[in-house]
Structures are given as C-alpha cells and as structure tokens.
Amino acid sequence: MDRAIVYAGSIPLDTDILRAGRYTKAAFGNLASMLYGPNVMAASGLGYSASSSDLSLTVEAGSILAPGVMDASSLGGNGGGLAADTTALTCQYISTTSQTVTLPGSGNTYTVYAVCSEQDADPTVLPFFNASNPSQTQAGIQNDGGALPVRRAGVISLVAAANPPSAPTGGCVVALYTIAVPQGANSLSGVTVQPGQVFWPTIPELATQALLKACTEPMTLVTVNGSVSVPAWASRVELRVIGGGGGGAASQSMTTAGAFSGAGGGGGGDAWGIYAVSPTQGNGLAITVGSGGGSEQTGGTSLVSYNGQTLLQAEGGQGGTFYSTTGSAGGVGGNASGGTIWNQSGTSGGDGQCNAYTFSGYGGDGPWGGAGRCGNQGGRLATRYGAGGGGSYSATAEGVSSSGGTGFQGCVLYRFLP
Structure with a gap:
C-alpha cells in the first residue's frame, strides 16, 4: 500500500494528512476486492425485526462493502486540499444505529434498499492562523465563526420501494431484503422477509x-x-x-x-x-x-x-x-x-x-x-x-x-x- 512521506524541518501541509487517508482507503478497498472479488456487494450485520403492529421493518446497525469511488468531490479546501478523484474502488459504508423503514402499502412486493454514499460530517468551528498576526488564531476562516466538516463518512440510508432508487453520485444502491406483502395486510406479522444475496x-x-x-x-x-x-x-x-x-x-x-x-x-x-x-x-x-x-x-x-x-x-x-x-x-x-x-x-x-x-x-x-x-x-x-x-x-x-x-x-x- 502507498504511504505518505514527510521530512523533519519541512513545512507541514494539509495534503500530507489527506493523502495518508486516501492511501489507507485504497489499501482497504483493494483488500476487500481480493476477498470478495471486484464489484461485489457484501453486507455484515444489518439484521432485521419485522413489526407486528404496522408495515415497518427495523434494520440493525451494520456495514456494507460495495463499489464506489475514491472521492466524488474535492476533499478539504481553503486554498489547499485534494481534488476529486473518481477512481473506482470498493468502499465501506456504515450504519451505526438501527433504522426503521415503513413499506409503502400492501398487495405488492417491496425491497428494502441501502442507499450508500459519502457525506461530509461533524461540522466544527476550527482555529485558523491569522496571517497578519501569526501569534493569534481565528475562529473559522477569516474569523467568521463558520463551522467546517471534519470527517468524510460512508453512510447508509434505507428506502423501501417497489423499484430501486437512483444511485447517489459516487455511491451505489444495495438490495437488502425483499418482502411480499399480502393484499390488505396491516402489519408484517407472519410475512416472510427474504434476505438478498449480499449477506455472505x-x-x-x-x-x-x-x-x-x-x-x-x-x-x-x-x-x-x-x-x-x-x-x-x-x-x-x-x-x-x-x-x-x-x-x-x-x-x-x-x-x-x-x-x-x-x-x-x-x-x-x-x-x-x-x-x-x-x-x-x-x-x-x-x-x-x-x-x-x-x-x-x-x-x-x-x-x-x-x-x-x-x-x-x-x-x-x-x-x-x-x-x-x-x-x-x-x-x-x-x-x-x-x-x-x-x-x-x-x-x-x-x-x-x-x-x-x-x-x-x-x-x-x-x-x-x-x-x-x-x-x-x-x-x-x-x-x-x-x-x-x-x-x-x-x-x-x-x-x-x-x-x-x-x-x-x-x-x-x-x-x-x-
């Protein structure tokens, strides 16, 4: 795997840290491709419980390995950062908590889809150097108090539909569960929930x-x-x-x-x-x-x-x-x-x-x-x-x-x- 090189006495750059993150993401993506094969989708965790009172399905926390790209948009900024890189890569997407999704109705077959994307998260007001007075720091860019995201996260959101939704830019859509809901049913009690092929x-x-x-x-x-x-x-x-x-x-x-x-x-x-x-x-x-x-x-x-x-x-x-x-x-x-x-x-x-x-x-x-x-x-x-x-x-x-x-x-x- 690639690793960033830095030197004693050199001026540290934001790209030193950003490149290290990209190298790590590429390494894990290539390892996932070796284990599962290229363009393979694999889910871990994400167990479910079907409601006996309504047409909802609760999906537990878990993760998905699926096709994505290195970075669909630029990473970092304010005069630096890394440009977008659309190199294809197996990416990891995570759902940290249980999510509940409600099926649209009865008398149809629905699929619970995991919409996998990367989002910038954790907005934080960061200290910046004051170019005119380096001994002082500023709260946000130009001391405007504005918050900036400090984490790019691979996230999972759930959608229940009869047809798959559009894939987000740089991400993908993964079919998790298929449910044939009988006509007139008002709950999922006794209804079979069929796991998709992503559960290896x-x-x-x-x-x-x-x-x-x-x-x-x-x-x-x-x-x-x-x-x-x-x-x-x-x-x-x-x-x-x-x-x-x-x-x-x-x-x-x-x-x-x-x-x-x-x-x-x-x-x-x-x-x-x-x-x-x-x-x-x-x-x-x-x-x-x-x-x-x-x-x-x-x-x-x-x-x-x-x-x-x-x-x-x-x-x-x-x-x-x-x-x-x-x-x-x-x-x-x-x-x-x-x-x-x-x-x-x-x-x-x-x-x-x-x-x-x-x-x-x-x-x-x-x-x-x-x-x-x-x-x-x-x-x-x-x-x-x-x-x-x-x-x-x-x-x-x-x-x-x-x-x-x-x-x-x-x-x-x-x-x-x-």
Whole structure:
C-alpha cells in the first residue's frame, strides 16, 4: 500500500494528512476486492425485526462493502486540499444505529434498499492562523465563526420501494431484503422477509461449507483426454481411474473342430487415491482415458499425472484369444498401481472353447458391471466403463471371422478437497 512521506524541518501541509487517508482507503478497498472479488456487494450485520403492529421493518446497525469511488468531490479546501478523484474502488459504508423503514402499502412486493454514499460530517468551528498576526488564531476562516466538516463518512440510508432508487453520485444502491406483502395486510406479522444475496457467509462459515460441499458432492466423471485446473481453495484431490476393457475373441469355425467359441475380454484395472495438490504449482492435472479394446485387443491405460509425475494408473484388460486352434482363454484383467485407497486388478474374461468343450465366453465386468456376453456370430459389446467385450461363437461360414465384442472405454473420476 502507498504511504505518505514527510521530512523533519519541512513545512507541514494539509495534503500530507489527506493523502495518508486516501492511501489507507485504497489499501482497504483493494483488500476487500481480493476477498470478495471486484464489484461485489457484501453486507455484515444489518439484521432485521419485522413489526407486528404496522408495515415497518427495523434494520440493525451494520456495514456494507460495495463499489464506489475514491472521492466524488474535492476533499478539504481553503486554498489547499485534494481534488476529486473518481477512481473506482470498493468502499465501506456504515450504519451505526438501527433504522426503521415503513413499506409503502400492501398487495405488492417491496425491497428494502441501502442507499450508500459519502457525506461530509461533524461540522466544527476550527482555529485558523491569522496571517497578519501569526501569534493569534481565528475562529473559522477569516474569523467568521463558520463551522467546517471534519470527517468524510460512508453512510447508509434505507428506502423501501417497489423499484430501486437512483444511485447517489459516487455511491451505489444495495438490495437488502425483499418482502411480499399480502393484499390488505396491516402489519408484517407472519410475512416472510427474504434476505438478498449480499449477506455472505463469514470466512469460518465458508471453510465449513467448502469442506462439507467437497465431501458430499459426487466425483466428476471424465471420459476424454484433457486437463483440469486446481481451484484456488483446494489442497488435495481424490482420484479414481478405470482402464479400458479388452475385446472378446473372434470365432472362425462353424464346428468345434476349429476355432468355434471365443473367450471374453478382461476388465480394466481400478486405482483410487487421494493426493496433495497446489493451485500455484504446475498446470493442473493431466488426464488420459484408456479406450476400449477391439476384437481380441487389449484396452487402453487410464492415468492421471501432476507436475510431470504419474499419480496413479489403471491398465486395460487384455483381449480374449485363441491359444490354439480349439482353445480360447479369457483375457486377464488389467493391473492398477499408484492408488492410496486401493489398487484392484480387473475381472478376467470367461474362457471360451477347450477342444470339443465350449464355455460361455463372457467379458469381465467393470466396476459397475456391463460385461458383453458371448454371442452367435459376433460377441456382444460391453456397456459400462472398463468392462470387457464378449466372445463370439460360430461363424457365418467356415474360416470367416465373426468378431468378438468391443470392450468399453475406461474413465477418470476426480473431486478436489480443501
């Protein structure tokens, strides 16, 4: 923040003190903008009590932070002072005592507005030097006994109206309470008074709410590669990654004398953990989502990296294969690593054919099921994240391949924590 500089032996000026006041006002205004954001209105105190005998509302003492200017008019005077400065600034306006405002009538919705302005106050008869005789002082300018204001105050006055009043020069109007008054009502007994959005929670309340919100909101699902920025309030992130499912084995025979019954693809691995992050370090989280494997293909690996280091990863499930002309084994589930809560391997796909014996070559389930079943002349596709595709049994013609079902893609879930 700026500070006034004065020197020993120099002649003191009125502007030395006035500038110090402006610097302080600017510092607090900038701090308020950092806390609440620019052009945000915030009210503290200003509680209310509704009358049970008439249509009046009493608003208690309090303060408001709202947009204003440094000084809408000149400050000081008598040959000195500071000129007006209309630089935009977040200003504080104060109501030091309770104020009662009466609503105009019934059968309408009214808003209690705080009219925020700056006014020169505390008129005082000040002593001035007598230029012709410096050993004497004068009561007021030129000894006229006139009083001058000695304080510029940010003040709040209340207005109840159906429409907002005009904003004063350099000030603003803030909606505090909205009241729907029933037709014929002669008091506010039983009438709902709705506070405006200017009544922000305190910092301890915000911390509690942020923690509660972070712990109760569902995790965000990511299904494509990309990046996620770390929010300013976060210090940790909860991550879960699922690898892509493997594809089922294809069939190329109409009888068990050949490759008749294909095995299912394996499910993707599953890693879950919580990790420290910082909003001021790196470029956020880099996310890779594993694709589902095609017929007899391994699914892709899902992973999350931060500052160039992999936090956790889940490999895709392997595809179902024929290990011999008449033998087909289910794909092995993908491995998982890096999780701090768990690292679970994916479910293996079901075996298909073993010589003259055939089995149900279903795919391996993902965390939420969805494995593809074996199918005649084509394995069925997986339907949930990380699930394996089903194997195919029988072909349209001897030696013609009937593809196994495709595995379902993997995914990444995240949730930032305080």
